[in-house]
Amino acid sequence: MQTSFIDGDVLYRQHTFEVPLDYSQPNAQTISVFAREVVDLGRQDDALPWLVYFQGGPGFASPRPDCRSGWLKRALKQYRVLLLDQRGTGNSTVISHQTLAHLSASEQADYLSLFRADNIVRDAETIRVKLGVKQWATLGQSFGGFCSLTYLSFFPQSLSRAYITGGVPSLIRHADEVYQATYQRVQDKNVAFFVQFPSAQAQCQKIADHLLDNDVRLPNGQRFTVEQFQMIGINLGRSSANVPMYYLLEEAFVEANGKETLSYGFLNAMLAEQSYQTNPIYAILHESIYCQHTASNWSAHRVRDSFPQFNYHKGETFYFTGEMVYPWMFEQFKCLQPLQDAANLLAERTDWNDLYDVKALANNTVPVACAVYAEDMYVEMQYSLETLKEIPNSKAWITNEYEHNGLRADGERILDRLIQLADSVANLP
Template structure:
């Protein structure tokens, strides 16, 4: 373990830590990678507060970079010192992208990437806990970070004092197809709500989609822009306050130059900026595998999409079809992305190998979870487009000492939108669970 130079901002001390950790925790001979974590604590005095480690959503995105003392961090620091973990492959940890994987064959890429799921991330956290000499710590998991939290509760429950989860309680046994059946229905409902609020938007989307079908249009990076890529900005509908900005973008997408209609450069640049797959390929490569235990995903979302014909846009210019309504897609990945996205193209064969992989290990232990004693407090969002509420409730019903705050006040990004209030609520719930445990023991 090495620690870098500490700095102070907004009364908070930031202490970076770097850890050399095995790529494969079951076979250290495969080499090591570096994992970065940032410790945040009040700057005044030596802290004796317990620890809370944060698991970011994704997969494939780094921990937050705090700017000031606000949101969930402000509430957490009242009771804890916080460790922000850059999950392996992200941020300042040994990063995964098309550049760092270029020297490997597709088979080597797929084998290496198979060690970047929640089980490896949790084992990294355990390595760090021991390296820092921490007996127990609390965990906070947002979205995919919540999936990591259930893996942690399955593998190392004795290392945890509390677990807080926001928008991230997965099924511990369902097939990926079940997940995408549910999320396509949620995404359809979000589309209907958007187009009901902005009646003009449907026509604008059809004009943009038809233009893309009838013309070769290129993004600023030289990549051809397609209807399928345009549909993917619907991922924004899963977070709060995105309907209006989306409409504004559509409203200004087309421009006429010398009598010829084209897409404005500003719009195309915005579309490129929204393609996080380009810079964070773990999301595209491993998103479906987060639902896989002993089964292959076999491009689950792509197969399930075929059952929802409304997501397959058809232009009215084709004589064999009438023009279909336009629908945006959501938090799904598809095989064609590795043909179209410039930075994913070099990873196409590895992606296919990962989609075909059917020997994924277990991420959860249902028996351990069924005997859970760690207080688990969860914010479950009733209208969540990414994590289905009914599946979350199904899982929590099988985990003792877990409590859910089910609310329609927030979208999936509730922790970012109103984190101080949400974490305060979860801590209150956890304290009550802990009190009840002590009373029963007495």
């Protein structure tokens, strides 16, 4: 099915493709993958080069733009853009506790194992062929950058350029090493936040103590715990997030019938922060993005033992956590509870396929331009540079001007810089 609409001077054309669920069995079960083509209305019939966008996550749909702005504004100057809803997200065959309810835990685990970067890239390659595109460029944000390096590994002949923002992974390091670095970055962000807002430490302790002493329920009926409260620290790695976070903490309590309690508004905001509820791939496959022939065995949970300051006790300093997934989430989060057994099976799984071909990347000829954020809380800068050192024809723009969400904060400038960087690589003798 293909439909289209016009908004201002931009044409949006919707595409739906049927692709194999399992590419090792191409004639068996299929799933649908949705993608939205975006092009300057005045150039819709021009032979423009294509740019396919890989969203961060894993487990989130591609952006739903409503105007020409940000990185898309820059891209439309020279590209026809394809916003890909990665398998399991958005308008592609959806993964949720509802759609998986009819499967056993082992069936859920086997099914979900097919929704990693390797098959996301195979979907993109299938779509490229179906659209009759000889080559296209990729723009990968965060996990989307991981997908870009998988694409460069498997199908380098299909790519003209690769632009990556905040998403250059280690090719070889175990998940444990990734989280050892990540916890340190999260601790640094905590220190910076509480230096900026000294009174917030006492308020966080007050909230945490209240949760320890009382059975507090979120609007969905789920008990709200200290561990869940700590998880809003994921925002500390995004620009312009500290002040809104402080305002939220500042208004956490309300007096009801002469007694202080957490306000409904605060609790509703806390539920809204739990994107794992509506995007379960983000939880259930999060650690698998680091797995190649090894099990994660709940890596972030185990590594946390090396950072006991993140385990809050009354009278101690409060620390937020970050972008980590824990087994208790599948006990506490209402929409993840039906997937608990599958999550445990996936955490124990060792037969994960390779996501990268180190030898292929060592012979790379595609211009690769990357924005590497020096203070990135989500992706360790040193591991990114370690990877790029092994990939010829790659260049990094290392900057502390932006946090991990730089593409959203100032996308037009960032993409323009990366396009220039890739052009300079392409013009090297």
